[in-house]
Structure formats: structure tokens, C-alpha cells
Amino acid sequence: MTPLxxxxxxxxxxxxxxxxxxxxxxxxxxTRGYFLTYHNFKIILTQSVIVTIGSLGMTLIIVSGAIDLxxxxxxxxxxxxxxxxxxxxxxxxxxxxxxxxxxxxxxLVNGTAVAGLRMPSFIxxxxxxxxxxxxxxxLADNQTVSYDTSPINQWMTTANPSGRxxxxxxxxxxxxALATSxxxxxxxxxxxxxxxxxxxxxxxxxxxxxxxxQIMVFALAGCFFGLSGLFQLSRxxxxxxxxxxxxxxxxxxxxxxxxxxxxxxxxxxxxxxIGALIMAVLRNGSQQMGWPxxxxxxxxxxxxxxxxxxxxxxxxxxx
Amino acid sequence: xxxxxxxxGGISKAFGATRALLSVSLQVNAGEVHALVGENGAGKSTLLxxxxxxxxxxxxxxxxxGEAYRPSGPSDARERGVAMIYQEVTLAPHLSVRExxxxxxxxxxxxxxxxxxxxERAQGALAVLGYDxxxxxxxxxxxxxxxxxxxxxxxxxxxxxxxxxxxxPTSSLTKADTEKLFEVIARLxxxxxxxxxxxxxxxxxxxxxxxxxxxxxxxxxGTGTMQGATxxxxxxxxxxRQVEDLYPRVERRIGEPVLExxxxxxxxxxxxxxxxxxxxxxxxxxxxIGAGRTDLVRAVFGLDRADSGEVAVFGxxxxxxxxxxxxxxxxxxxxxxxxxxxxxxNLSVRDNMTLTKLxxxxxxxxxxxxxxxxxxRRWTQELxxxxxxPGQPVGELSGGNQQKVxxxxxxxxxxxxxxxxxxxxGIDVGSKAQIYEIIGRLAAAGKSVxxxxxxxxxxxxxxxxxxxxxxxxxxxxxPRGEWSEPELLRFAVGKD
Numbered sequence: 066m067t068p069l070x071x072x073x074x075x076x077x078x079x080x081x082x083x084x085x086x087x088x089x090x091x092x093x094x095x096t097r098g099y100f101l102t103y104h105n106f107k108i109i110l111t112q113s114v115i116v117t118i119g120s121l122g123m124t125l126i127i128v129s130g131a132i133d134l135x136x137x138x139x140x141x142x143x144x145x146x147x148x149x150x151x152x153x154x155x156x157x158x159x160x161x162x163x164x165x166x167x168x169x170x171x172x173l174v175n176g177t178a179v180a181g182l183r184m185p186s187f188i189x190x191x192x193x194x195x196x197x198x199x200x201x202x203x204l205a206d207n208q209t210v211s212y213d214t215s216p217i218n219q220w221m222t223t224a225n226p227s228g229r230x231x232x233x234x235x236x237x238x239x240x241x242a243l244a245t246s247x248x249x250x251x252x253x254x255x256x257x258x259x260x261x262x263x264x265x266x267x268x269x270x271x272x273x274x275x276x277x278x279q280i281m282v283f284a285l286a287g288c289f290f291g292l293s294g295l296f297q298l299s300r301x302x303x304x305x306x307x308x309x310x311x312x313x314x315x316x317x318x319x320x321x322x323x324x325x326x327x328x329x330x331x332x333x334x335x336x337x338x339i340g341a342l343i344m345a346v347l348r349n350g351s352q353q354m355g356w357p358x359x360x361x362x363x364x365x366x367x368x369x370x371x372x373x374x375x376x377x378x379x380x381x382x383x384x
Numbered sequence: 385x386x387x388x389x390x391x392x393g394g395i396s397k398a399f400g401a402t403r404a405l406l407s408v409s410l411q412v413n414a415g416e417v418h419a420l421v422g423e424n425g426a427g428k429s430t431l432l433x434x435x436x437x438x439x440x441x442x443x444x445x446x447x448x449x450g451e452a453y454r455p456s457g458p459s460d461a462r463e464r465g466v467a468m469i470y471q472e473v474t475l476a477p478h479l480s481v482r483e484x485x486x487x488x489x490x491x492x493x494x495x496x497x498x499x500x501x502x503x504e505r506a507q508g509a510l511a512v513l514g515y516d517x518x519x520x521x522x523x524x525x526x527x528x529x530x531x532x533x534x535x536x537x538x539x540x541x542x543x544x545x546x547x548x549x550x551x552x553p554t555s556s557l558t559k560a561d562t563e564k565l566f567e568v569i570a571r572l573x574x575x576x577x578x579x580x581x582x583x584x585x586x587x588x589x590x591x592x593x594x595x596x597x598x599x600x601x602x603x604x605x606g607t608g609t610m611q612g613a614t615x616x617x618x619x620x621x622x623x624x625r626q627v628e629d630l631y632p633r634v635e636r637r638i639g640e641p642v643l644e645x646x647x648x649x650x651x652x653x654x655x656x657x658x659x660x661x662x663x664x665x666x667x668x669x670x671x672x673i674g675a676g677r678t679d680l681v682r683a684v685f686g687l688d689r690a691d692s693g694e695v696a697v698f699g700x701x702x703x704x705x706x707x708x709x710x711x712x713x714x715x716x717x718x719x720x721x722x723x724x725x726x727x728x729x730n731l732s733v734r735d736n737m738t739l740t741k742l743x744x745x746x747x748x749x750x751x752x753x754x755x756x757x758x759x760x761r762r763w764t765q766e767l768x769x770x771x772x773x774p775g776q777p778v779g780e781l782s783g784g785n786q787q788k789v790x791x792x793x794x795x796x797x798x799x800x801x802x803x804x805x806x807x808x809x810g811i812d813v814g815s816k817a818q819i820y821e822i823i824g825r826l827a828a829a830g831k832s833v834x835x836x837x838x839x840x841x842x843x844x845x846x847x848x849x850x851x852x853x854x855x856x857x858x859x860x861x862x863p864r865g866e867w868s869e870p871e872l873l874r875f876a877v878g879k880d
Contacts, residue, residue, distance in 0.1 A: 252749050253742040260739055263728035270687060270717060270725055271739040271793070272708035330730045 078376060079323050079339040082368075086343055090350030100353060104223075107231060111223050113345035114234040115140070115300070115309075119293040119316040120323070120337040121245045122172075122286030127320050128249065129282045130262035130329025131179060131186035135171070136290050137312035138197035141305070143167050143294025145201045147217075148210035148304025157216040161295055168291020169284050171197060176283025180276040186283075194313075201306035210304035221299040234296050241289070246334035258282055262329025318365070319344055322372040343368065387450050389414040389578045390435075390466075390547050395444035397430055404430040405602045407444070412547065412595075417569060417579045419589040419610065422599035423622050423812040428582055431599070432549055435580070436468040437461030448546065459488075465546035469553060471810070473532045477525035482506040484524050485539045509538035512575070513568045528674070530561035537568065548572065549580045554588065555810045558673040558838055559873060566592050584812060585839070586615045598622055623814060630817050631845030632824030638848060639663035642832050643715075643801050645684050648693035654679040655856035656693065661801065666823065666833045668847035668864075670840065670872050676856040677836045678720060681803045684834075685710045685717045697801065711740050716799025718790055720806035720836070722783070726790045729779030733771050734760035736778045737792045763792035768818065784815025791819065795826075802826065805836045820846060840869045854878045 091101050099105055119136055126133050143164045150160045171193065178189045220233040249255035257278055260268040269275045297309055322340035325332025344365060351361040392410040396403075405427045412418045422428045433439040435446075437455030446453040448464060455461035458468070475484045482502055491501040503520060510518045515534055524532055533553060540548060550569075554562045569579060569592055581593055589596060589610060596613065598606040598621040606621040643661040648654065654676045661667050669677040683690040686705030694703040697713045707717070719725040727736050737760045738745065745759070746752040760774035767788045771781055778789050787807065794802050804823070808816045823846060827833055837843050843850050844864060851861040852875040860875050 251751055251753070253746075253751060254749060256735055256739070256742055256751065259731055260728050260735065263731050264725070266721075266725040267719075267728050268739070270707055270719055272706075272711040273739065274708060326730075330728065 079336045079343070079372070082322070082372065083339050083343050083346065086346045086350070090346065090353070093354065095355065096350065096353045100350065103229075105349070107235075108223050109342070109345050109349045110235045110238075111221055111232055112349060113341050114221065114238045115293045115296050115312070116315050116319055116344060117238045117338055117341040118241060118289050118296065119312065120319040120341050121241055121334060122289030122293075123313075123316045123320045124245070124323075124325060124332050124334055124337045125249070125258060125282050125286045126186070127317070127325045127327065128262045128329060128332045129258045129279060130265065131279065131283070132190065132317070132327070133172075133175065133186065133283070133286065133290075134190040134313050135175065135193035135197055136293070136316055137309040138194045138201065139168055139171050139287070139290045140294040140297050140309040140312055141307070142171070142197045142201040142204075143291045144298040144301070144308060145205045145210055145304040145306050147295055147298050148212050149204060151212040151215050151217070152210060160215075160217065161292075164295040164298075165288045165291045168294060169288040172287020172290070173280065173284040175287070176280035179283065180279035198306070205304060205306040207306070209306075212303070217295065217299045218302050219299075221296055234299065237292070237296075241292075242334055242338050249334060254278070254281070259330055262331075264330070315344060316341075318369045322369060324376055340372075388412060389416070389449060390453075391445075391447045392431075392435075393445045395431070395434065395441045395446070397434065397439070397442050403602055405434075405441070408599065408602070408604055410597050411607075412578045412580060414546075414578055415573050415576045416595060417573055417581055417593045419593040419596040420580055420582045420599070421586075421589070421596055421618055421622060423814050426599040426622070427602040428599055429551075430602075432468065432551060432580075432582070435461070435466060435547075436549060437466070462540075462543055462545070465544070466549070467540035467543065467545035467547070468549040469533070469536055469540055469551065471552040471555060473529065473536060475524045475532055475535060478523055480521045481518060481524055481527075481535055482520040484535055485509055485542060487539065489542060505542065506538070509541045510534070512541055512571065513538060514571060528561075529556050530558070530564065530673075533557070533565070534568070541572075545577060547578045547580065549582075551582045552584060552810065553581075554583060554585060556673075559840070560672055560877060562588070584810065584816075586618055586813070587841070589618070590615070600624060619813060630813075630820055631842075632821050634824045634828040636664045636828045636848075638665045639830075642698055643684070643834075644696040645680070646694055646696075648680065648683050648690045648695070650679055650683050650688060650690045653856050654683060654690075657853075657856070657858050658693075659851060659858060659861065661832050661834060663832055664827055664830050665849060666827050666835055666847045668843040668850035669834065669836045669853060670838075670843055670850055671853035671876050673838065675853040675876065677853050678805055679856070680853070680858075681717070681805055681834055681836055685715060685803055687717065711797060711799070714800040716740075716794035716797055716802050718794060718802070718804045718807055720809060722786055722790060722809075727778050727786060730777050732760075732775045733764065733769070733778050733781070733789055734774040736789050737763055737774075737796050740793060740797050759796055760792075763796060767792055767795075767822065782812075784811035784818075787811050787815065787819065791822065795822075800831055802831060802833045803836075804833060806838065807835070808837070808839065808842065840872055843872070844869065852876055 090096055123133060146167055147160050147164045150163055175190055175193055178184055179186045222232055257273045260273055261275055261278055265275055298304060301308065319340035320332060320337045322343055323333065323336025347365055347368065348361060351364065388411045390412040395405055395408045397405040408431060420428055434441050437458045437460055453464065455464060485506040486502055491498040491505060506520055513534055524535055553565060557565060572579060593610045595609050596607065597604065598618065600622060640663050641660045642663050646658045647656045649656045657680055671677050682688045684695050686707050686709060694701055695705055697715060702709065723729065734757055738756050742751055745756040757774050764771055764774060769785050769788045771785065778786055808819055823833055835847060844867060847864050849861060849863055850867050851858050852872055854876060
């Protein structure tokens with residue numbers, strides 16, 4: 066195969082998967098009339114925002130050779146915290162900044178523990194999964210946190226009267242995806258992140274500040290997770306400390322379906338976004354087919370395994 | 385016994401449009417050590433894979449002791465008596481010596497390991513190799529590479545092989561460990577085992593091999609008895625050209641000190657060590673593995689922090705060097721561990737060559753891909769790196785080309801002082817000659833080089849000054865003219 070053809074197959078792999086799932090759900094009589102409408106795509110895009118923004122941060126972390134299991138809890142914690150701030154009369158912009166900052170702060174803690182204490186990220190973020198979830202419940206006093214209405218509530222709505230316009234959350238996800246993609250490909254920080262994940266010892270030998278870089282990757286990813294938390298709040302319109310349990314697994318699945326390697330050094334933003342869309346289409350399509358929840362879970366499980374298997378097959382047997 | 389132990393005739397193999405082997409023949413007698421010689425890409429690996437059952441030939445006949453030999457896979461080949469020792473250690477590091485030796489052929493009753501019988505078998509295999517008192521229950525990760533290789537050979541011997549294939553067994557061994565391996569080979573030979581021996585170290589063939597077969601571009605280009613065949617003769621067969629002298633003799637002027645290490649110490653392997661490197665000088669470090677050579681250059685570069693001592697680069701003192709600072713001061717480091725530390729294998733040739741100074745190809749943290757690619761392309765051309773394009777993952781290249789990429793990083797930076805740790809380990813003669821030429825050219829242009837090598841002819845051929853390390857200390861530093869191989873070895877083993 067020529068390098069060009071290989072690049073197309075490699076980059077196109079997840080995209081072909083997306084086309085395939087869309088085609089599958091367009092055919093049956095139950096969904097035919099509605100599935101391919103603009104309105105439904107708007108719903109799918111909106112439903113995928115939280116996982117997509119999370120997958121941007123997770124792509125950074127996985128490319129750097131680490132993992133973050135605390136995302137679901139961080140989303141709950143930033144959601145609850147933001148709801149409390151709104152309750153205390155903060156504005157939408159200030160609350161958004163606070164949510165991003167809180168996510169970044171938790172990422173900073175994760176990264177410092179991973180790089181500074183030389184602990185596996187799996188362990189550190191597993192610990193943070195408990196800490197953040199517990200803190201969320203503590204802050205919320207084990208209840209949901211409600212607040213007077215806020216512009217934030219409009220950022221994820223698909224029921225706007227004009228019908229055409231995409232909600233703000235979708236635009237934010239698109240802009241951030243483009244920015245992150247450029248950032249990973251074109252900046253020194255981005256290339257250093259690939260080097261770190263590909264071979265930490267070699268990166269260090271080349272003068273890459275590996276400890277500082279790993280901390281910054283976690284902190285930056287944390288900002289994305291904080292933003293995911295804010296959009297989760299926007300969707301629910303109240304702070305729920307028990308929301309988003311297991312969200313990190315959906316996000317990791319999106320990144321892996323998108324072609325990233327769990328051993329680090331490989332992955333693309335485009336792939337991860339398509340991975341997130343594949344999952345959103347599967348959920349949406351299954352609902353319209355009237356399939357029960359458990360059936361959706363089984364399908365998504367199969368898709369994850371199939372995606373990684375196909376990816377491996379494409380690369381000629383190497384994981 | 386009449387007839388050869390192993391006979392291959394007309395073996396051909398193609399991968400798609402690429403012809404790997406064309407009508408290759410090979411004959412190995414019982415109790416013979418047979419050298420299989422060729423540059424990287426000559427078809428040796430394919431032939432070994434066919435022999436060990438990992439691949440099937442497209443055409444040709446294979447006979448083992450006169451019977452047709454067509455293994456269906458590596459385990460079938462082992463059972464028929466053809467075992468292979470791979471270049472890289474394939475032991476399970478957490479398991480004990482005994483468990484590793486018996487892995488896959490455990491002695492058991494109803495699924496329960498028979499401990500006594502297992503120990504006897506493992507001990508028996510090690511005794512054949514002359515290792516009578518090996519701690520059987522220790523985890524293999526706690527042994528040196530040389531010892532691990534012995535364990536690996538013992539595992540191969542368990543099934544009483546008739547043919548043993550050794551693929552570059554000495555590539556990561558010191559001279560002393562190599563000698564021990566040669567004793568093992570002599571023992572096996574005495575017991576009638578046929579050995580196919582592959583190595584990049586040509587001088588080894590004369591020591592242990594009886595006959596040789598040379599491959600070039602997938603075809604036989606010569607076979608004969610080792611007696612009377614010179615290294616130069618083999619090299620000219622392998623490369624198809626006369627290699628007058630592998631080592632460049634370029635006129636160079638040695639100037640002022642550029643690097644002064646004083647009292648560098650790092651427990652447990654590096655004692656207080658000082659040395660001075662001058663402008664335009666190639667300074668060789670000889671010694672056994674574990675003598676502290678690698679520890680010394682790593683401490684100088686700041687890859688490992690020294691317990692005490694300081695380094696002065698171009699007169700600037702630095703008592704806490706880090707790799708980042710060192711690159712900034714004009715130092716460059718080439719790791720002995722190409723795969724683990726030297727390169728990011730799944731990243732591109734371009735990224736690997738330019739990683740130390742990515743910021744300089746653009747502004748404000750953004751990289752200008754055009755300039756980065758142009759830099760990479762310049763070095764792939766200058767060093768004749770065989771790659772499809774600068775975007776190709778470096779892991780897809782051959783060992784020699786990978787090493788050129790690693791070296792290009794130092795040239796692109798550009799480093800004025802190059803610390804090279806085993807720069808020619810495990811690469812073919814052609815690439816070696818190119819790397820020697822580059823090193824010579826650099827020194828002639830006023831750069832300074834510290835060259836760590838376990839290959840004495842290389843040190844004697846290239847260096848202006850050679851220091852020998854023994855047990856963490858630099859025991860002797862002399863101009864090259866005052867050294868000879870036996871003399872270097874004498875200091876390396878500490879018999880001064």
C-alpha cells in the first residue's frame with residue numbers, strides 16, 4: 066500500500082464506522098422517516114457534546130501514555146459546584162470560568178501525583194474517582210442542588226423555536242475540537258505529548274520536561290472535563306452529585322474507537338470525536354428502534370471490541 | 385553418520401513483489417558451527433524464520449538427517465530438533481530460572497508441577513552448558529543479560545536439539561561474557577549439536593566457526609571453510625565491494641578542553657571519576673559491561689544525577705546537569721538502548737530527528753511543518769537513511785537506519801560535544817562504516833566525541849585517546865598509539 070492510501074484507510078477507519086452505523090439505522094421502517102432528518106441530527110450532536118468535550122481531554126491524556134478514570138466524578142463535582150455558585154447568584158460567565166478552573170485544578174492534582182510521585186495514573190485517578198464523587202455528595206448534602214434559572218440552561222436545548230440553529234454546546238464542542246486538533250499536531254506542546262506517550266525515557270533524553278509536561282496535560286484535560294460538567298448541568302438544569310457514573314468509560318471508549326493506543330503515542334482528535342459520534346448515533350438509533358437499555362449497552366460493548374480489533378487488523382497485527 | 389545434518393536446496397521466498405530469497409542452499413554438518421553471513425536485508429532473517437518454522441518457503445527442499453523437514457510452526461520445528469535462540473531475550477522476567485527453562489514443557493502429574501523432577505531437568509540442561517551451581521529459584525530479571533542468555537540456551541537444550549540457531553547472541557554481551565558463550569558453543573559442538581551462527585562481529589567467525597555461507601540480496605554469494613578466509617574476504621562478499629579500511633583516517637587538530645568532568649560519583653557503579661575532553665578529540669571509553677562507562681556518560685549528560693562532582697562544559701560549571709540544560713549547552717547524547725530510550729518508535733523520522741529543538745522551527749510554540757520536514761529531509765539524504773518519507777514511523781526502519789536517525793538528532797541540534805554510547809551495536813557492516821565516517825568527519829570539523837564501545841577494534845580504529853574503566857573507575861587513559869587489544873582487555877578485567 067502506498068503511504069497515502071494507508072493514511073486514508075488509517076484516518077478513515079472510524080469515519081467508515083460512523084457512516085455504517087448511520088446507514089444501519091436509516092434503513093428499518095421504524096426509523097426511516099425520522100432518523101435522517103436535520104432535527105434528529107441536531108439531537109444526536111447535542112447528546113454527544115458532553116462525551117465529545119471529555120474525549121478531547123482524554124485524547125491528550127491517552128496520547129501522553131496515561132489514563133484518567135475520575136472524569137465521571139469530576140463532571141458531577143463541577144456540576145454540583147456550579148449549581149451552588151448559581152444558587153449564590155453568580156453569573157453564567159463567572160460560573161463557566163469557575164467550572165473550567167475547578168476541573169483544571171483537579172487535573173493539576175492528578176498530574177502532580179502521577180508525575181511527581183511516579184505513581185500509575187490508573188491508581189491515582191481511581192482514587193480521585195472516589196474523592197471527587199464523595200466531595201460532590203458532601204457539597205450537595207446528598208441531594209440535588211437547584212437554582213433559579215440561568216442562561217446556562219439554554220446551552221444544550223434542542224427545543225428552540227427557530228428550529229434550525231444548533232445549541233451553543235455543539236458550537237463550543239466543534240470549536241474546541243478544531244483547536245485541540247491543531248494544538249496536538251502543530252505545537253511543541255502537542256508533539257512533546259506524543260513523544261512522552263511514545264517513549265518517556267527517550268523524551269527525557271531529548272530534553273523534554275517530562276514531569277512538567279505530564280502535569281500540564283492532566284491540568285489541561287481537567288479543564289475540558291470541567292466544561293463537560295458544566296454542560297451536564299446545562300442539560301439537567303440542576304446539580305446532581307450522582308450523575309455521570311461511568312462516563313469516563315464512554316469517553317475512553319470514544320477515544321479508543323477513534324484509533325488511539327492505550328499504550329500512548331498514538332491518537333487523533335478527529336478520531337475521538339467520530340468515536341463519540343458513533344456512540345451517540347448508536348444510543349439515539351437504539352432508542353428509536355425501541356430497543357431496551359440493556360440491549361444498547363451490549364451493542365456498545367461489541368462495537369468497542371470490534372473497533373480495536375479492526376484497528377489492529379489494519380495495522381497488520383500490531384496493537 | 386553419512387551426509388549432512390541439515391541440507392537446504394533451492395529455497396525461494398517472496399513477499400508480494402519483494403524477493404527475499406532466491407534459490408538459496410545451505411549445508412550444515414553434525415557438530416559443525418556454521419556462520420551465516422550477510423548485511424541487514426540480505427535475507428538472513430527470512431532464512432532463519434523458514435528454518436525455525438515461523439515461515440514457509442515458496443520453493444525448495446529441506447532435509448534434516450536425510451529426512452524431509454517441513455516444520456508446520458516453531459513448536460513443530462523444536463520437536464523435530466531445530467531450536468532457535470533469538471537476539472532479544474524472550475524470558476518471562478518474573479518467573480524463576482527453573483520455570484523459564486521448563487516453560488511449555490513442565491514436568492507434572494495431573495497438572496501439578498513435579499518440583500523434584502523439574503529441578504533435575506533444569507539443572508541437567510544448565511550442567512550441559514557448564515553452569516553447575518545456578519540459583520534455580522531466583523527470578524530471571526535479577527540476572528545479567530549474559531546469564532539470561534545462558535538460561536535461554538538451557539531452555540532450548542531441554543528438547544535435545546540437533547540444530548541450534550543463534551541469531552546475534554553476542555550483540556549485547558561484553559568481551560568476557562562472549563568468551564563464556566564461546567566455551568558453551570564449544571561444548572555443544574563437542575556433543576554433536578550443529579550450530580548456525582549469525583553475528584555482525586566478523587572476527588567471531590574465525591574464532592568459533594568451521595564453515596560459512598554468505599548471503600547478499602537474497603542469494604548465495606559464497607560458501608567455504610573458515611580456515612583461510614579473511615575478514616576482508618567476507619566483507620567483500622557481503623558488500624560486493626572492497627572495504628579498504630572501515631575506519632576513516634582524517635587529519636584533525638586537537639585543541640583546548642571543552643568538557644571537564646571532575647570527581648563524578650554515583651553509587652553503586654560509578655566511583656570518583658574525572659576526565660577531560662578536548663576540541664576535535666575522539667575519546668574512547670573501554671571496559672566490561674557494568675564497569676561504569678554508561679553511568680559516567682549518563683551522569684555527565686544529567687540523565688542520572690551524580691551523588692557528587694561537577695561538569696564544566698566550555699568552561700561553564702554545572703553541578704546539577706539535566707538533559708534539557710545539557711542540550712542547551714551544546715551536548716548531545718546517543719543512548720545504547722535504541723528501542724527503550726533512543727527513539728520514539730511509533731513517531732515519525734521527522735519528529736525523532738527534531739525533538740530536541742522543536743520550538744526553533746516556528747514561533748510562539750507553533751511548529752512550521754515545512755521547515756521541520758526540510759530539516760529531516762536534509763539528514764535522511766546526507767546520512768543515506770533508507771525511508772519512504774520523513775513522515776514514516778521510525779520503527780519501520782532497519783536497525784542501521786534507526787541508528788542513523790538517532791544520530792541525526794545530534795547533528796541537527798547541532799551538538800558540539802557528542803556522547804555516543806555503543807553507537808554501532810546491532811547494526812550491519814555497511815551502516816557501521818557510514819557511522820564511523822560521520823564520527824570522523826565531525827571530529828575533523830572541530831566537534832568532540834566521547835565514544836563508549838565494547839568493540840575494541842572500533843575504539844582502536846577511531847579514537848585519539850582511550851580510557852579503560854574497571855569497577856567504576858577510570859584506571860588508565862592513554863593516546864591510542866600506546867594501546868593494543870590485549871592491553872585494553874588486561875585493564876578492563878583488572879589484571880594490571
